[in-house]
Amino acid sequence: MARNTNLRWRLPVICLVLQVAMVILFGVFMRYDIQADAHWWLEKKLKNISSDIENDFYYRYPSLQDVHAMVFVGFGFLMTFLQRYGFSAVGFNFLLAAFGIQWALLMQGWFRFFEEGHIILSVENIIEADFCVASTCVAFGAVLGKISPVQLLIMTFFQVTLFAVNEYILLNLIEAKDAGGSMTIHTFGAYFGLTVTWILYRKNLEQSKQRQSSVYHSDLFAMIGTLFLWIFWPSFNSASCFHGDTQHRAALNTYLSLAASVLTTVAVSSIVHKKGKLDMVHIQNATLAGGVGVGTAAEMMLTPYGALIVGFFCGIISTLGFTYLSPFLESHLRIQDTCGIHNLHGIPGIIGAIVGAVTAAYSSPDVYGEPGLVHSLGFGGYKADWTKRMQGSSQIFGLLLTLAMALVGGIIVGLILKLPFWGEAADENCFEDTIYWEIPEEVNTVYIPEDLTHKHPAPVVPSIPMVLPSASLIPPVPPTTPVSLATPITSASLIH
Secondary structure, eight states: OOOOOOOTTHHHHHHHHHHHHHHHHHHHHEEEOTTTSTTHHHHHHHTTOOOGGGSTHHHHHHHHHHHHHIIIIIHHHHTTTSTTOHHHHHHHHHHHHHHHHHHHHHHHHHHHSEETTEEEEOHHHHHHHHHHHHHHHHHHHHHTTTSOHHHHHHHHHHHHHHHHHHHHIIIIIIOOOOTTOIIIIIIHHHHHHHHHHHHTOOTTGGGGGGGGSOOHHHHHHHHHHHHHHHHHHHHHHHTTSOTTHHHHHHHHHHHHHHHHHHHHHHHHHHHHSTTOOOOHHHHHHGGGHHHHHTTTTTTSOOOHHHHHHHHHHHHHHHHHIIIIIHHHHHHHSOOOOSSOHIIIIIHHHHHHHHHHHHHHHTOOHHHHOHHHHHHHHOOSGGGTTOOHHHHHHHHHHHHHHHHHHHHHHHHHHHHHHTSTTSOOOOGGGTTOGGGTSOOOOOOOOOOOOOOGGGSOOOOOOOOOOOOOOOGGGSOOOOTTSOOOTTSOOOHHHHHO
């Protein structure tokens, strides 16, 4: 079925309307935090702060840069594995992240950083907004190649809204712990995206199946995204933690879990192949599953070997999911998961939530110390009588609520995106950049053989009739005379 994919008016209108709305809302609600305001000098004097180095910027900004690199470079390049969709993978990821951060700053600000009628803006807000956008990037992976940029912006608007509501309930009302976002980011983003792609099921997508595969150079570009994500994931899981031991512990646990998932991914990838070869899809994705699986418990006393165990099982389960579960979901449940987000984010996210619940339920003063237990799990104040089992129950309830929010929200947003005027491509044109991008012509260097008929005529030399002497009469070449194979042998040289 032919579809109108001309976005000349639809895309500019929605981009400009959304950006103007952001300008107005920021002007009404957004104000600098005191540490970013020009009155910081007065704050230093009142609180007897001796140096600007104590400004929170110097603690948080390195983590912000790492998380920023993950969102814009890591997720963007991870999705460039499609042979004809590299522009869209990086470009549309850039678009949704740029809009999503602005909308997340407002949504999360109204829920979590609202004081005296204004949203207080600091580096911490932007880190939290990046977390929100990361969840949207996860969902984008499920519908990659099948929706228009207009649909993507609409999906981002609704997902950021639902994310902020779900996050507020989990972290502020239920008071579940989720430092690395196994529940709020990965589980929510994965099952929201899977539900949307289930609603947007394309029965004739087989017509674009060839373009859904990768080629050598596209897989190489996708590995750039994998390496960026792998390197910066410890910053991602620890960015929102308290300074000191909590943040330190979260980074260490994440590194260990990621390292373990690499080895088990390579092992299982080789086992499931009939000839023992490695599948680049597994290496690009399942090697990151350890970072997802350790997210909730990253700041807890998981222990170093516990982090290795989490990564060990996440690598195995994620690789098996890519091999066996993804084909089953597409053929039996009509879930066309382009990037396999169920295996990288969905299942490891649930594992991470369960690991966090178990770790919290078995926390004790012997392990944390009384002050450490209060500091890490918040047992204090009105939660003085809060037991560790109550905290474990809170973690499980947070997981169930996240799944419910993702599934219900995904159905509603999927039905909105199913309307026929958003400019999506037809089934036979999916996974193709030329639908929405101006593609430069490829210049191929072609070797044209020399046409001897058009050569300039050689100067006329009078021919001398002669008879070549026999080989026995040709004097041998002296050993000291170099012979060049590139020098043509003429009749004159033979005479001499």
